[in-house]
Amino acid sequence: MTYKHKLRFNFYCFFHNFTKNIDMNDIDIAVEKIRNAKYLVAFTGAGISVESNIPPFRGENGIWNKFDPKTLDIDYFANNPVECWSQITQMFFDVIDIAKPNTAHYCLAKLEEQNILKSLITQNIDNLHFDAGNKNVVEYHGNTRDLICMNCGKRYKVSDFDLKNEIPVCSCNNILKPDFVFFGEGIPEKALIQVEKDIKNVDVMLVIGTTGEILPASLIPYQAKQNGAYIIEINTEKSNFTDKITDLFLQGKAGEICQKISESI
Secondary structure, eight states: OOOHHHHHHHHHHHHOOSSOOOOHHHHHHHHHHHHHHEEEEEEEEEGGGGGGGGSSSSSSTTTTTTTOGGGGBBBOOOOOOOOHHHHHIIIIIIHHTTTTOHHHHHHHHHHHHHOOOOEOOOOOOOSHHHHHHOOOOEEEEEEEEEEEEEOOOEEEEEEEEEEEETOBTTTSSSSSSEEEOOOOOOOHHHHHHHHHHHHHOOOHHHHHOOOOOSTTHHHHHHHHHHOEEEEEEEEEOOOOOTTTTSSSSEESSSHHHHHHHHHHH
């Protein structure tokens, strides 16, 4: 964690109002498991970024209540790129541009800095784990930092374009696509290779802020469990994992629980 990240981390720790009803016995168990882990992996979903004011896809304030999912269908995008870009900018880039990492992100960055957390697999495309200081991040669904041409494969940085005022176009005159996974696309090969390695080595997995509904990402904790991993789940509500593979369920906000764990490591 850089000096800037540490300052932000300390700021969040000082001003955050922590939940008083978290079972400290369960926190102690989690801390012991994390301390003794030989290969700790974190698996994060949209719930970890809700505290950074990034809406989830589902639920009362979810993205799919405001936008049509077909916007992120790869075939629909290929045929209607201008229309889709108008929606995608509102869905993601307008929000992500002003979002900042929260306590949970900084706690995971601190665990990596302490050489406790070996890998972080995220379903999120918001870049907040990188912004918090994590380096060993597997972006299972891609990211919003880059753009790619579906015609020639050339890549660009999002920062090279003013997305509020222009549709990004490649030098070959084709409209660029955000470098995250659309419906109908496969998971990036680099991510699949790293996840396979992580599943082979993981002995403790932190599952944070994910309902376990999205395939194939939701298979990862199951595969880790089948390989003998101890599953610690942090969620505000029960997920598809809780009653099936979770060994320790810590119910509450990710930032509050992660901070309690971080204080005891």
